[in-house]
Amino acid sequence: MPTVYRLIARDLLRHHPGRTALGGLGLAAATGCGIGAPMALAAVVDSMSGRGPAARPVLVFALLLAGALAGAALASRAAADRASATTARHRGAAFVTAMRVPPYDTRYRDGELLARCSSDAETPARIAGVVLSCAVTTMGGLAAFVLLCTIDWRCAAVVAAELIASWFVVRAFLRGSAAPEAGYRAARGALADLLVDAHRGARTIAALGTQDRELRRVLAPLGELRAAGRRSWRAQRDVGWRMGLLDPLLNAAVLAVAGLSAVAGRLSPGSVLAVLLYSQLTLMVLEQVDLLAAAVHALPGAGNLAELLTTAPPDPGGPVRLPPGPGHLAFERVRLTAATAGDGPGGAEVTCTIAAGTHVAVVGRSGSGKSRLAALVGRLADPAGGRVLLDGHDLRTVPVDDVRAAVAYAFEEPNLFGATLRAAIAAGADLRHEDVVRAAREARADAFVRRLPAGYDTPPGAAPLSGGERQRLGLARAFARPARVLVLDDAMSSLDTATAAEVAHAVRDTWHGRTTLVVTHRAATAAAADLVLWLDAGRVRGYAPHRTLWSTPGYRALFGAVDREPAMQAGPA
Missing domain, CATH: 3.40.50.300 (P-loop containing nucleotide triphosphate hydrolases)
Known part of the structure; x- marks a missing residue:
């Protein structure tokens, strides 16, 4: 499993299991009550048409609505608590890791490191919330589809066709939006790094009178930032109009099939209403597209954070304490940098002693x-090769x-x-x-x-x-x-x-x-x-x-x- 997914799984299952369970319980309660509500509403409608007593269906419907609202509130509170706790933990861990990055480690630029410790630290909590919401919503949509099949299989077939068509649209969107978001975050990191660099040299820039030139240099990544943003918005636009076109067509098709079934006497007025509501509950899975898009956009940031958090800490050295000594230094075949093809047979090494x-x-x-x-x-x-000794002790052994x-x-x-x-x-x-x-x-x-x-x-x-x-x-x-x-x-x-x-x-x-x-x-x-x-x-x-x-x-x-x-x-x- 990739590191970023392990990070999100740990957030959900290991670090905050109580909040995750509470949020899942709230979502399940809200979804379950929402699934039962159409049947209860159908009973209310039929009872109002003289098909039975009305008091009990109305009470059941009211209880289901109250349960859905309570479950949604519980899920929202648990999600907010989990997100804040997760973000605080990741941000603290990112700052600790950043402080432990060796001074000569050139993998992280200053501005990029700042972005990883700030905005990127929020992304795992966001993705974890999307995963939990999509999982519960998908199970609820599946249950709604099963109930729809029991009421009228013809309407269920129309909804299934809509789901299949929509899946291809969503799949293309998710594939096309990942690369622009990665480019956007890379350009954002470059912009932050250039801004930090310019801020450090503000006095020199002012003294040289090169503010305009430095401004152009700092803002150079804006072109890539703008292009990546446009590609992302273009992908969202394409999925938006396609889904916007499919939704009314589906509603019209389901309404037509349900109406024909009602005319044929297969469905009561309340059942027609239940069919329409269950078709909407089934298609709520598609309403998760916006959440999935947000998760896809957050994945590169979560990957950046995971890369930082998995950076190996500096070697703490060996267990043997360094005894007192006069300060004798020795460099034994020390390579200052990694070997290259041009180093020659002896290599670029330093060997000397300092009394x-x-x-x-x-x-x-x-x-x-x-x-x-x-x-x-x-x-x-640490040297790329060789040993540095202080009073006869290899520095990496103490x-x-x-x-x-x-x-x-x-x-x-x-x-x-x-x-x-x-x-x-x-x-x-x-x-x-x-x-x-x-x-x-x-x-x-x-x-x-x-x-x-x-x-x-x-x-x-x-x-x-x-x-x-x-x-x-x-x-x-x-x-x-x-x-x-x-x-x-x-x-x-x-x-x-x-x-x-x-x-x-x-x-x-x-x-x-x-x-x-x-x-x-x-x-x-x-x-x-x-x-x-x-x-x-x-x-x-x-x-x-x-x-x-x-x-x-x-x-x-x-x-x-x-x-x-x-x-x-x-x-x-």
Whole structure:
């Protein structure tokens, strides 16, 4: 069974069996009373024609109507409760899964992920309601058809012919509407992703004066969105006019056959009315077309949600706790990405050791694998091959929480979480105010934080922070943690040269004796490190002190293309 159908079946049978049973009971009661009502109404009509006492048929008919109304109300209440509970559960599970998607997992774009957690989370409950309603209505229609056969088989034959003709119309509609809806949702996800991307770069777009061009780029999926919507509405239009044509023809045919039977004396006036009502109850199955269309339209969204919910969680690591250690790192034949045909016999692998307490600068051109290598140290990503060892332990054999506690990160674009800047630096850790201030001073952030109106109690969203100031707060967050390895992933790119030098000296002083990896484009930062790991297309091009590598033209060209600091153009510091 496909994943999406298993998801819907679990919603109905496992997670909310009580609400499902209650809703089914209400629908069954409403349908059962509705099936009995035509016979009761026929008895009322016949009694009014002098064929028997009228009090009892009227009472029975009234009770059946009351039962139908009560059952419908019960079913509606149970359906609403089940839908809200199911949607809340799926939305919560989707948010949890989305938060656990590895940072370097590129399967889900931001806007698409948002759509899966919001509108797509509602679709399973909608489909489950349609399934339950269609099942009960179909059984009721079958029962009505059986009763119609007992009254007049000729009228039943006319209704059966209508059902067969209508089935082909509905079948064509359901087949033709699935593809447009899938295209519509794909275009909607692309539009949401582009909108999120444009919102993030709003300042850059305004500064460049490219609002009109960006607007055209963001709205580009509207063409596909419009085309898919038109195809869907065209399919609904076609089924609508065909069904609209068949329905009056059926009513006329049933009325004609029933009238002839009445003239021939085979049917009483009440029986004629019962025939007409049972034919309508039988054809109520066709009235589920709109619900089926809604279910078909919701299926791609439910599939998107099921795909997200079945995303394998990150590997939690092994059961062996990571013991204390000095921070010795080793990369053994590590593949940063999956192997390709152009990798050659040796493949694109990284093999090197970083002694405990060593400060290493990681350099290379864009796309060489610097950030990917940095991500492997704290298991923000896993290698496509090989092993990463921390103090002799393969990172995948110890709990991931132990790895994250042993490795502190600072990034190029830090996100500041928390109600205040103090909380943003502490970021959930149990730190004293003195520890937060100390880390901010080491990151050269204490001075500008104190100048804010509320100081460390300023909400991050209310602080007018520059890119460099945000980076210094991100550095402070990393410095505040008692980790054995510090990873700075281009975390000083927005700092001016003087501040970057001060922070680099603070790193050496504060993290003396502890291992540090600094992903950088600055020659001065590389020169200040003990060793430089030079990556090129996922391979180690060089691993030596900056002064040694500077004699290589390719190494000098690397910084000449990226960092034109005058002091470094003449040679290494």
